[in-house]
Amino acid sequence: MKKRLLLLLMVSLTAPALAQIPTDGLMMPTGALCTGFMYQHDSWKEYWEGPLKRDNLNIGQFTGQNVMWYGVYGVSPKLNLMAALPYVANKVSLGTLMPMSGLQDLSVAGKYKLLEVQAGPGKFYTFVGAQFSAPMSNYSPDFLPISLGLHTKNGGGRLTLNYTLANGFYLNTNGGYTWRSNTKLDRPAYFTDGTYYSSDIVDMPNTVDYKVDVGYHKGALQAELTYMQMNTLGGGDIRRQDMPFASNRMNAQRVGVLLMYYVPFIKNLGVRGAVNYTVGGRNVGQTTSIIGGILYTIRFKNPTTGQEPQS
Amino acid sequence: MKKISTLFVALIIFVSACNEVPINQELKTLAPANLDEDAGTWTPIFLASTSAVLLAPPPDDTAPARKTELDAIKNIQANLTPEQIKAIEYWSSGGVLRWNEILRGLVSEFNLPPAPNNLGTYPAPDAENPFGDPNFPFANPPYASRAYSYVAAAQYDALATAWHYKYVHNRQSPYNADSGIEALMTKTSLPSYPSEGAVMSSVTAEILKLMFPAAVERITTMAAQQRNAALWSGKAAASDISAGLQLGKDVAAIFTARARTDGMAVAGGNPQLWAALKTNAETRGEIAWLSLEIPPRPPMLPYFGLRNATPTIPGAKAWMMSDADIEKERPAAPPPTASEEMAKEVAEVYYYTTHVTRERLAIVHKWADGAGTYTPPGHWDEIASHYIEAANMSEVRAARAYAYLNVALHDAAVGCWETKYFYFNPRPSQMDPAIKTATGVPNFPAYTSGHSTYSGAAAAVLSYLFPGDSPFFNEQATEASLSRLYGGIHYQSDCNMGLEHGKVIAEYTLTRARGDGADN
Numbered sequence: 001m002k003k004r005l006l007l008l009l010m011v012s013l014t015a016p017a018l019a020q021i022p023t024d025g026l027m028m029p030t031g032a033l034c035t036g037f038m039y040q041h042d043s044w045k046e047y048w049e050g051p052l053k054r055d056n057l058n059i060g061q062f063t064g065q066n067v068m069w070y071g072v073y074g075v076s077p078k079l080n081l082m083a084a085l086p087y088v089a090n091k092v093s094l095g096t097l098m099p100m101s102g103l104q105d106l107s108v109a110g111k112y113k114l115l116e117v118q119a120g121p122g123k124f125y126t127f128v129g130a131q132f133s134a135p136m137s138n139y140s141p142d143f144l145p146i147s148l149g150l151h152t153k154n155g156g157g158r159l160t161l162n163y164t165l166a167n168g169f170y171l172n173t174n175g176g177y178t179w180r181s182n183t184k185l186d187r188p189a190y191f192t193d194g195t196y197y198s199s200d201i202v203d204m205p206n207t208v209d210y211k212v213d214v215g216y217h218k219g220a221l222q223a224e225l226t227y228m229q230m231n232t233l234g235g236g237d238i239r240r241q242d243m244p245f246a247s248n249r250m251n252a253q254r255v256g257v258l259l260m261y262y263v264p265f266i267k268n269l270g271v272r273g274a275v276n277y278t279v280g281g282r283n284v285g286q287t288t289s290i291i292g293g294i295l296y297t298i299r300f301k302n303p304t305t306g307q308e309p310q311s
Numbered sequence: 312m313k314k315i316s317t318l319f320v321a322l323i324i325f326v327s328a329c330n331e332v333p334i335n336q337e338l339k340t341l342a343p344a345n346l347d348e349d350a351g352t353w354t355p356i357f358l359a360s361t362s363a364v365l366l367a368p369p370p371d372d373t374a375p376a377r378k379t380e381l382d383a384i385k386n387i388q389a390n391l392t393p394e395q396i397k398a399i400e401y402w403s404s405g406g407v408l409r410w411n412e413i414l415r416g417l418v419s420e421f422n423l424p425p426a427p428n429n430l431g432t433y434p435a436p437d438a439e440n441p442f443g444d445p446n447f448p449f450a451n452p453p454y455a456s457r458a459y460s461y462v463a464a465a466q467y468d469a470l471a472t473a474w475h476y477k478y479v480h481n482r483q484s485p486y487n488a489d490s491g492i493e494a495l496m497t498k499t500s501l502p503s504y505p506s507e508g509a510v511m512s513s514v515t516a517e518i519l520k521l522m523f524p525a526a527v528e529r530i531t532t533m534a535a536q537q538r539n540a541a542l543w544s545g546k547a548a549a550s551d552i553s554a555g556l557q558l559g560k561d562v563a564a565i566f567t568a569r570a571r572t573d574g575m576a577v578a579g580g581n582p583q584l585w586a587a588l589k590t591n592a593e594t595r596g597e598i599a600w601l602s603l604e605i606p607p608r609p610p611m612l613p614y615f616g617l618r619n620a621t622p623t624i625p626g627a628k629a630w631m632m633s634d635a636d637i638e639k640e641r642p643a644a645p646p647p648t649a650s651e652e653m654a655k656e657v658a659e660v661y662y663y664t665t666h667v668t669r670e671r672l673a674i675v676h677k678w679a680d681g682a683g684t685y686t687p688p689g690h691w692d693e694i695a696s697h698y699i700e701a702a703n704m705s706e707v708r709a710a711r712a713y714a715y716l717n718v719a720l721h722d723a724a725v726g727c728w729e730t731k732y733f734y735f736n737p738r739p740s741q742m743d744p745a746i747k748t749a750t751g752v753p754n755f756p757a758y759t760s761g762h763s764t765y766s767g768a769a770a771a772v773l774s775y776l777f778p779g780d781s782p783f784f785n786e787q788a789t790e791a792s793l794s795r796l797y798g799g800i801h802y803q804s805d806c807n808m809g810l811e812h813g814k815v816i817a818e819y820t821l822t823r824a825r826g827d828g829a830d831n
Contacts, residue, residue: 057606095605096747096752098667098799186674187684189684194420195416197332198412198693240444241423241426242682243683
């Protein structure tokens with residue numbers, strides 16, 4: 001059920017959401033800022049209670065929506081910096097539980113191009129990245145699946161390997177490891193993973209994720225098919241008929257398709273759309289995500305000389 | 312690149328610089344301020360007297376067997392493993408506090424409602440098949456308050472009995488009898504026959520095995536560890552422990568006999584009885600309570616408090632109140648469901664659920680105490696644990712504190728459940744489906760609030776035990792009570808009346824407490 005949270009993390013840090021994101025094989029040119037807003041709509045009716053897939057008539061359909069500001073800036077030909085901040089609204093269609101909404105976590109990430117070499121008919125790239133995120137509001141992580149998130153500070157590193165042919169086809173793989181801080185509940189004790197804790201602090205296991213993309217990117221068009229896997233390295237299952245808990249072992253396998261297109265009649269404007277579907281999981285909802293965004297690129301410096309552009 | 316790696320390392324250090332989360336409550340080593348030598352004269356909760364259960368005298372300490380016993384302890388102490396040392400440290404904080412913590416964990420673990428089956432009905436937990444799906448028990452608030460009260464009352468009665476025999480026989484602890492034996496728990500002059508740790512281990516284990524049969528392995532393992540810790544620490548000899556083990560079992564037998572006839576087994580009622588509750592409310596012209604779960608779930612333990620169930624229940628439900636007392640103290644009727652006053656109360660609930668603040672949400676979640684938690688009685692036991700620890704109470708006095716707290720909490724549950732099913736009043740979300748809640752809607756009638764009744768009773772008992780902190784307890788009780796209004800699951804009148812009712816119920820327990828001889 002809390003898939004949602006993971007999803008958000010992936011959107012803000014790892015999902016194929018923008019022209020240039022921490023997990024893809026692209027770089028913004030030096031001095032260029034690409035910024036805009038993305039809208040995401042997630043929904044599920046079934047979820048995995050541990051390994052058991054079920055529905056829940058007291059939840060009905062879960063719907064999570066977010067509007068995310070996003071920006072990426074080309075600091076140098078080899079270094080990009082990114083930031084994202086989503087506003088999240090979650091609700092369920094049946095039962096009595098109330099909806100929740102608010103600012104979620106700000107994430108910032110850096111991506112560095114380590115290697116770019118000609119290899120056969122194409123080019124091979126290697127990128128390394130670091131990312132950090134922190135909650136921007138005092139939301140509660142103790143009302144899953146409706147909570148906005150898990151309210152942890154996260155830090156992580158990732159590695160991207162990319163091979164792009166001259167004709168525009170590419171294969172991209174990316175893996176990341178995320179360290180998560182403890183989270184804090186509003187109550188003095190809790191039970192999870194077979195143990196009763198006399199504490200309001202919850203140890204949050206770290207996560208790993210990886211994905212493989214096959215795509216085409218030439219001129220104004222980018223199209224991509226993706227497989228993603230995300231695993232939590234510890235945590236307990238949702239017990240039979242129990243509520244989900246912040247530190248549950250949330251795993252998900254997802255497939256997705258992405259389209260990015262630069263509108264020909266408006267210079268520097270791009271639109272982006274993606275659909276992701278959860279094909280397998282544990283302690284997460286079987287989510288269908290629909291993502292749409294509009295992005296605008298502002299060039300502060302000439303991309304080749306690094307100088308202010310001549311007008 | 313260098314900058315990036317520096318940033319990266321800094322991030323990792325920042326994120327991973329978090330403390331390990333301790334599993335067990337961090338308790339100091341118990342060094343009782345007072346041995347309470349006269350506890351053998353205090354009035355027990357349920358036993359006729361502290362000498363009602365018999366105990367054989369200890370073996371002759373001049374016989375050679377005594378030396379063998381003491382030498383055995385020396386031998387163990389010379390070869391203690393790290394695990395044994397950890398066990399001694401764990402139990403040296405006091406068995407009463409540790410068992411209460413273990414019980415809070417058991418309640419949390421077993422506090423899960425059954426899942427609906429394919430037919431849209433809910434299989435009932437089955438005491439004869441405790442490992443099945445659903446597990447037995449469903450340790451919901453009434454079940455939990457009953458379990459806490461049996462454990463606490465039996466521990467107190469068993470320890471008061473142990474204190475009686477300790478000072479009848481005045482047998483020295485091994486660490487006092489033999490200078491070659493170390494005191495690995497706080498050294499006192501408390502006589503060791505019977506061992507209070509062994510008494511507690513068996514009286515608690517026997518009751519928990521009845522209440523939580525699927526946890527038998529953990530219960531008996533912890534009980535054995537407590538006895539071992541008493542032996543290894545030099546506090547008790549093998550004969551002190553075997554006497555304590557037997558005494559605890561004998562006391563437990565009296566309590567488990569009561570538990571088997573206290574009506575819990577038929578508290579769930581049956582479809583005919585559930586229908587009768589509805590008819591009863593409708594006959595009075597009221598909107599009857601309906602389960603808001605999908606599919607509808609049978610009401611939680613309607614005959615936990617109500618007496619007119621069939622078959623007739625032979626035993627007593629409450630500890631300090633008769634059936635007549637329970638009826639006499641039942642709160643006056645809530646506002647009629649069709650009244651303007653009720654409409655105002657519904658509107659007030661709607662206001663809180665549409666004007667949620669972070670502060671109020673924190674209060675709702677702090678006191679949610681719903682499925683998968685130790686329930687409100689466990690929450691008050693958790694609060695009490697800090698005060699009992701700080702007061703350096705002897706084990707028998709700590710047991711007394713938990714006994715009165717949990718007996719009052721149980722009686723509050725009986726009184727509150729009787730009220731709930733007598734009036735069978737709908738929840739706010741039934742009156743107005745636009746009311747969306749910040750915590751789960753409990754599956755039983757609204758009037759009066761269980762949290763409020765529990766909290767009113769708990770604050771009254773804790774105020775008696777720790778008078779200096781009375782304002783804090785009352786403030787917590789009010790907060791717990793209002794949390795149900797803020798969360799959208801109770802009307803203001805449920806909360807106000809529940810708090811008052813809880814205080815009235817606690818007075819029955821306090822009347823006993825004030826005269827039991829422990830305050831002299």
